[in-house]
Amino acid sequence: xxxxxxxxxxxxxxxLHETRSKATTVATLFFSAVTLxxxxxxxxxxxxxLRGAATGALWVALxxxxxxxxxxxxxxxxxxxxxxxxxxxxVPRAAVYVGKLLANWLFMLLLGLxxxxxxxxxxxxxxxxxxxxxxxxxxxxxxxxxxxxxxxxGLTANxxxxxxxxxxxxxxxxxxxxLASVRASGALVGSDDLALAxxxxxxxxxxxxxYAVLCTAIYHFVVEE
Amino acid sequence: MPDDAAIALxxxxxxxxxxxxxxxxxxEVSQGKVVxxxxxxxxxxxxxxxxxxxxxxxxxxxxxxxxxxxxxSGHEVRRRIATLAVFGGAYATLTAREHLRLDAALRDTPNxxxxxxxxxxxxxxxxxADALVRTYSSGMRKRLGLARLLAxxxxxxxxxEPHAALDHDGQDLLDALVAEARxxxxxxxxxxxxxxxxxxxxxxxxxxDDGRLRLLDPGESP
Numbered sequence: 001x002x003x004x005x006x007x008x009x010x011x012x013x014x015x016l017h018e019t020r021s022k023a024t025t026v027a028t029l030f031f032s033a034v035t036l037x038x039x040x041x042x043x044x045x046x047x048x049x050l051r052g053a054a055t056g057a058l059w060v061a062l063x064x065x066x067x068x069x070x071x072x073x074x075x076x077x078x079x080x081x082x083x084x085x086x087x088x089x090x091v092p093r094a095a096v097y098v099g100k101l102l103a104n105w106l107f108m109l110l111l112g113l114x115x116x117x118x119x120x121x122x123x124x125x126x127x128x129x130x131x132x133x134x135x136x137x138x139x140x141x142x143x144x145x146x147x148x149x150x151x152x153x154g155l156t157a158n159x160x161x162x163x164x165x166x167x168x169x170x171x172x173x174x175x176x177x178x179l180a181s182v183r184a185s186g187a188l189v190g191s192d193d194l195a196l197a198x199x200x201x202x203x204x205x206x207x208x209x210x211y212a213v214l215c216t217a218i219y220h221f222v223v224e225e
Numbered sequence: 226m227p228d229d230a231a232i233a234l235x236x237x238x239x240x241x242x243x244x245x246x247x248x249x250x251x252x253e254v255s256q257g258k259v260v261x262x263x264x265x266x267x268x269x270x271x272x273x274x275x276x277x278x279x280x281x282x283x284x285x286x287x288x289x290x291x292x293x294x295x296x297x298s299g300h301e302v303r304r305r306i307a308t309l310a311v312f313g314g315a316y317a318t319l320t321a322r323e324h325l326r327l328d329a330a331l332r333d334t335p336n337x338x339x340x341x342x343x344x345x346x347x348x349x350x351x352x353x354a355d356a357l358v359r360t361y362s363s364g365m366r367k368r369l370g371l372a373r374l375l376a377x378x379x380x381x382x383x384x385x386e387p388h389a390a391l392d393h394d395g396q397d398l399l400d401a402l403v404a405e406a407r408x409x410x411x412x413x414x415x416x417x418x419x420x421x422x423x424x425x426x427x428x429x430x431x432x433x434d435d436g437r438l439r440l441l442d443p444g445e446s447p
Contacts, residue, residue, distance in 0.1 A: 009327055013316065013319065017316065020357070076317065079316075080313055080314060080317070081313075081314040084275075085308060085315075086331070088278045088306060088308045089303060089328065089331040090303040090331070225282065
């Protein structure tokens with residue numbers, strides 16, 4: 001079996017589930033939008049304060065939506081022993097992880113792309129001249145977040161207290177990703193400082209690589225009881 | 226251990242926390258045999274099946290499937306097995322046909338739509354082949370599980386309460402499929418509470434009691 005094909009089929013299965021159930025889409029869209037509006041409302045009328053908080057608010061909204069998305073990505077698997085069945089096929093555990101990661105990342109990336117213009121409008125921020133780098137930050141930040149979220153969601157999937165345990169376990173690990181993402185996008189949106197943003201992006205690439213190698217290598221311990 | 230042993234257990238131990246469920250199982254099942262596994266609720270039947278399917282790790286001892294250790298050669302084991310879960314193991318938001326396509330892709334078997342149609346017709350799901358599983362009854366989900374079992378073309382079937390949820394015709398179909406599997410030298414291990422039906426099908430019947438295995442009829446050979 002070509003492992004890459006297995007990855008694509010697992011991702012396709014998860015995305016197909018989401019397009020039909022729309023459970024995660026509705027929850028995350030609503031939650032992200034509410035977070036952005038409430039934070040903007042709390043910050044008030046000060047335009048410079050609002051602009052400065054724009055990227056932070058975006059990543060807060062994405063982080064909380066990402067937890068919902070990751071937890072939901074195993075929900076369908078747990079019903080009727082479907083994940084058990086999937087894991088008895090001759091597919092490497094790592095391929096299952098990467099497949100679920102791919103689906104989750106694409107979902108988060110799409111959510112980020114939708115929330116980006118909403119954030120700019122709500123917070124009165126200007127579109128940066130180096131906008132491709134902002135998209136790269138969004139892609140790398142959501143990838144890093146999804147790497148951790150899918151891994152820990154798998155770890156807690158069979159636990160009764162999974163909804164409360166998942167954020168408690170994953171947020172301390174995901175903090176470096178969030179900080180680097182907020183700093184990189186803040187440098188681009190706030191001051192158009194490409195050099196500063198690139199520094200944070202290099203760090204983000206490093207975190208993503210480390211987490212990708214670690215999570216892929218030890219995922220089989222997560223799914224074998 | 227004979228070379229043709231489909232399943233070999235050597236002092237297999239498994240517990241959950243402090244509770245030992247399997248207390249040192251020893252067993253050899255020859256290739257092509259149909260073995261029924263009985264036991265009270267919580268006796269460890271599903272635990273044993275999940276160990277053989279590489280979903281659980283033993284706490285002690287070894288389990289081999291066609292000579293491959295379930296811990297160190299899990300991938301090789303999974304190439305040879307197919308499972309039927311109690312509730313069918315299907316995704317609610319996929320259709321029956323999509324399940325067969327997914328399985329074929331993951332198992333690297335032919336993705337043949339005509340063959341899938343025939344297979345789904347065989348298990349009585351021809352009219353529901355393209356309906357989402359969430360619209361299925363529990364018996365229909367089990368029938369889909371049977372179709373996936375057949376499509377897997379595996380050497381060892383691990384069936385967890387295969388008769389459960391099936392109507393009378395479905396149970397007859399299952400019995401016929403198991404008999405056909407034996408004809409193809411496929412080994413079948415089924416955990417079940419259906420004593421009469423299963424004993425008629427099986428070459429040997431085992432009872433899992435207090436964490437240990439014993440033959441129901443000492444004259445039989447698994």
